[in-house]
Amino acid sequence: MRGLRRWWDDTAGGLPATFWYLWSGLLINRAGAFAMLFLSLYLTAARGASASLAGLVVGAYGAGGAAGTLLGGVLADRWGRRSTLLAAHLAAAGLMVALAFSEHLAVIAVLAALVGVVHSMPSPAFVAAIVDVVPEARRSRAFNLQFWAFNLGMAVASLLAGVLAEASFLALFLVDAAATLAAAVVIALKVPETLTRRPVTLRAVAGRRPGLHTALTDRTFLTFVGLTFLLAVLTMQTSTIMPLAMRDDGLRPTAYGIVVALGGALIVAGQLFVPRLIEPYRKSAVLAVSTGLMALGFGALTVADGLPLYLGAAVVWTVGQMLAAPPNAQINADLAPPELRARYQSVFYLTFPAASFVAPALGGLSLQHLGERHWLVVGGLGLVAAAGHVLAGPPRERRVAALRAAAERAATVPAGR
Incomplete structure (x- = not known):
């Protein structure tokens, strides 16, 4: 028992409560982020798209992700981590519902690109918030737990996606939206704003604005x-x-x-x-x-x-x-x-x-x-x-x-x- 307690302290001990709420939000988000895994199958099987057209729509999602990554970083430093996370999660939930009921391929392509943006926005904010609240000496274990939660969530998402896709594509998108909304609720209720305004220190190091x-x-x-x-x-x-x-x-x-x-x-x-x-x-x-x-x-x-x-x-x-x-x-x-x-x-x-x-x-x-x-x-x-x-x-x-x-x-x- 003593050895188990020591292992737990070395692995997850000493981390602040805010980190664990961020970790929970990330786990819920990743476990529920399964609809886009089956986007190409949904487009070809349910919406009659050709394989090439489905590939273009999936590519639009990826292009949106690249833009969302940069946008999320800028907003998290300007608005704050919490505000960026909430905006991204709430927008993702709404867009997922819109995708569930959209029938025209052009509309689906635009929505897929927008989903790519809001799906990528939280990543910089999540990590920045973790760095904000976790002391430097404990960040390695915090990032290790983040990586573990990400992979555990992806494993759960893969299993759920297959079951839901066979039952109903509509359910696939709606359950994804519900999971995203649940993550937003955790962040809204339990995660404070972690960004603090500090004097600019970079000029002393690099001489740049x-x-x-x-x-x-x-x-x-x-x-x-x-x-x-x-x-x-x-x-x-x-x-x-x-x-x-x-x-x-x-x-x-x-x-x-x-x-x-x-x-x-x-x-x-x-x-x-x-x-x-x-x-x-x-x-x-x-x-x-x-x-x-x-x-x-x-x-x-x-x-x-x-x-x-x-x-x-x-x-x-x-x-x-x-x-x-x-x-x-x-x-x-x-x-x-x-x-x-x-x-x-x-x-x-x-x-x-x-x-x-x-x-x-x-x-x-x-x-x-x-x-x-x-x-x-x-x-x-x-x-x-x-x-x-x-x-x-x-x-x-x-x-x-x-x-x-x-x-x-x-x-x-x-x-x-």
Whole structure:
């Protein structure tokens, strides 16, 4: 019992109540965000759209997501975290109801793009609010719990989506709207505004006027974003290129489902043990090892020709993903000046829609022309990212130290000056 209590303290202890309400809102949101998983099937089966037209509508949702990420970051720093979260959730619930009853494909396409915007807006605000309320020493475990909740919610969403889609597409959209509204209620009742107006500290570090352009011209931060983009390209292989490779190896779709389910099960079962495991080590070293494991796992697919080898490789790259999640999020938070916290988050989150485009677009060409050697290219990208984290670690640490020193000086400035 004492060992269990110690593990719980190391994993989730010492986190403020506001964090747990944010965490609950995120979990409810992700568990209920299943309608868009079946958007292409809904368009072709229920609305008579062609496969190409359905692809364009789904693409509109993705384009809206890229715009919403930046918009959410700007609004969270200007309006506040709580206001942005409430506006995004309430708008998403209303748009989902509109989608449920819309019949014209042009209207559905516009609504899908708008849903993409409001679905992406909360991400920067969620992370910025977590950084606002969680002490620095406990942020790693907070981000680890956030990653765990995200994956648990996605697993629940995948299961619910299949059941509801078979029963009724109308129910699929309406239940999604209800879950989104429930998350908004939790935020409205339990999450206070966490944004505090501070004296501008970034000029002391970089000599620039703060704004979104600051994040877009911050070389240290953009180097980290670029390395995260490479990690995201590796991660996207599982949902874009790997199914094609498994088909070429003569494996059935059920085999692909087993591989994906194994990764999700490992994250849900093991992610809570990660903070204590990585705590003694530098973040750059953890990211280098984790990205190296992902490179090894995907590179191993060069010789995979059966389900056992795919499962073994999935274990390796999933462990890499699990190790990377907490330090990746914490470094992102550390590099962001307090007054630009959400803007930096929005630029960081752009790596994922970008990777979701690059991975299938270039990966498909690579697989077609290189065959199994495609996985050597993917593994090579992972090794480049691992080396990049080793080289970029010291400059990142110096930048974080400069930001902390500037924030401490700003905290000593008397009110009104």
